[in-house]
Amino acid sequence: MVDTSMLADPRYSQVVLINLGRGKGAALDDLAALYPGLGWLQAGYELFGVEPVIVCDDGPSTAEAIARSVGSRTQLVCDALSVWGESRFTDMLASSDCRILFLGGSWLEEEIFIVALQAAERGYDVRLLSDCVQTRREADRSLAFDRLAIHGVLVATSRQMLLEWAVSVGDPILKQKVQQRLS
Known part of the structure; x- marks a missing residue:
């Protein structure tokens, strides 16, 4: 029997995407290029039913546009x-x-950093x-990942x-379906 205690279980997982559209204005159609995951x-939503939650501070219309582009019905404007x-x-x-939060969005070294620390707390x-994360300053990416790792926050890819x-x-x-999609 495989010990799955270290593996994330979709039944207890939630994906939260924060401010994906930050600084993009009307260019929300480019989100896939900015966030390859x-x-x-x-x-993940199609196979496991884990629907991403969109958190957006740019107003309801931006939140709705982002939600449509990632296939989510759940938005929180705050x-x-x-x-x-x-x-x-x-x-x-x-x-x-x-029990398990997967986070993505903008900016890693700012909002994502704080939300992740508060979640771990x-x-x-x-x-x-x-x-699925963007940084305001690329030089801060590894610093943010290192600091978060100290508090038990792991880094993974969507795959x-x-x-x-x-x-x-x-x-x-x-x-088998997942392996086929990944190949």
Whole structure:
């Protein structure tokens, strides 16, 4: 029997994407180029039912546009630095029995950094999706990852997330579907 205790389980996972459209204005159609892992997140929703939550401080119309582009129905318009004070967000996580948070968005060394630390402080297993994060300053990327690692925040890719989920669920057909998509 495979020990899956170190693997993320989709039944207890939530993907949260923060301010994907930051600084993009009307160029939201370029999100896939900026965040190469978004396509894999859509596969995660199709195969495992884990729908990304969109957190956006640019207003409802931007949040809706981003949600449409990533295939999400769940948006929260608020300041990312205040997301843990939003009852809609915390209630949603509590009602889904979420234990593992996968985070992506802008900016890694700012909003993502703070949200990740606050999640770890609250006892969540936090993973940053390196193919779904942008930095304001690329030189700060490794510094942010290093500091977060000290607090137990792991770095992964969206592809790795899908494989973890497939193995964790233990369904051979689902594993095969994920492997086919990744090849």
